[in-house]
Amino acid sequence: MPVSFGALRQCPTSGRAWGNAVSTPRRIRVAAVDDHPVLLRGLQATLATSAEIDLVTVSTTVGELLAVDDLRVDVVLLDVDLRDGTDPADNVRAVVGRGLPVVLYTSEHRAALVQRTMAAGALGLVLKGDPERDVVEAVQSAARGEVYMSSRLAMELVSHPAGExxxxxxxxxxxxxxxxxxxxxxxxxxxxxxxxxxxxxxxxxxxxxxxxxxxxxxxxxxxxxxxxxxxxxxxxxxxx
Structure with missing residues (x-):
């Protein structure tokens, strides 16, 4: 079952300065889908370094994620290979079909598979071997609707001729x-x-x-x- 981290923080919604109401920007709510529990815990620690991001839900499959009641997230971090027999591109389409931006967070280096999964609608690609700060930047970019590639290797994967x-x-x-x-x-x-x-x-x-x-x-x-x-x-x- 998905694990919720939503109770870990309370996000203030407003404050006052010099007699005028000042709104605090809403934090970016993130869901992560990965079949490795240890990695999910690592993601929690990584995203906690950002004052703008909350990891609120983690799941081991896309089906689990989309079955969450009252799912309210801004970005989904999705592993390409969940080892559950599902097609990675279908997983992206299912999440994007719910109106949720997807960032691929993966150790997958097979160019054609990465390109096919990106083509299904993912906005970003972060390789698990890249610096942790890249995950934060990718989430921020996806929340703005912008494409993000974490490294030269990521760019090479999405432009390799095999994907054509x-x-x-x-x-x-x-x-x-x-x-x-x-x-x-x-x-x-x-x-x-x-x-x-x-x-x-x-x-x-x-x-x-x-x-x-x-x-x-x-x-x-x-x-x-x-x-x-x-x-x-x-x-x-x-x-x-």
Whole structure:
């Protein structure tokens, strides 16, 4: 279940100076979604260094976050890989669909996956290895509706050519089954298509790589390797 830190601070809403009412700016309310409890506690400590930010809710899945009653937050810090079988881009779309800005906070370095997740509507990207102050700056930027990249490496991830390869869901399914070691006949049977159709999807994958100047001379084998390394698909054995 989500853990609320909302009771840790009381935020004053107004004060008086020289006889005139002075409004204190409202603090930025942040929710964090990550499957590592220790990291969530670390985020609490990091954000507590800012006089402008309150971490009010933490969850281990997007489903948990969006099920919170009376969810009132300004920015969501979201890990890319929650290891719960959900699609990272779908997670971003679900949160953004609730009108909440998303900042990705991740150790994920697979360019295609990062780009696909950013394209789903995230406003910022902070790598977990970057300085802690970057998290605060990213939250502040997202609250203003501004895009934020934490480092040169983050910028390289969102601009890497591998992310330009656009694959359909079915093409990724074919690649994933091949990565699991299935022969063409089993791939076709699993997807309910013919072997010829499965090979056609692979041909389109090879064309997509060629179109960005990355021809795959080793054919399907290299396509699977590239898709795994860039994050176009997940290792089928990774979540087990």
């Amino acid at each position: 390869v656009s694959l359909s869901p079915r093409e990724r399914e074919v690649l994933t089954l091949l990565a699991a070691g299935l022969p063409w006949s089993a791939v076709a049977k699993d997807l309910g298509i013919s072997v010829s159709t499965a090979r056609t999807h692979m041909a389109r994958v090879l064309e997509a790589y060629s179109a960005i100047g990355m021809p795959l001379r080793d054919g399907p084998r290299e396509a699977v390797a590239r898709a795994l390394s860039s994050g176009q698909i997940d290792d089928p054995y990774r979540l087990g």
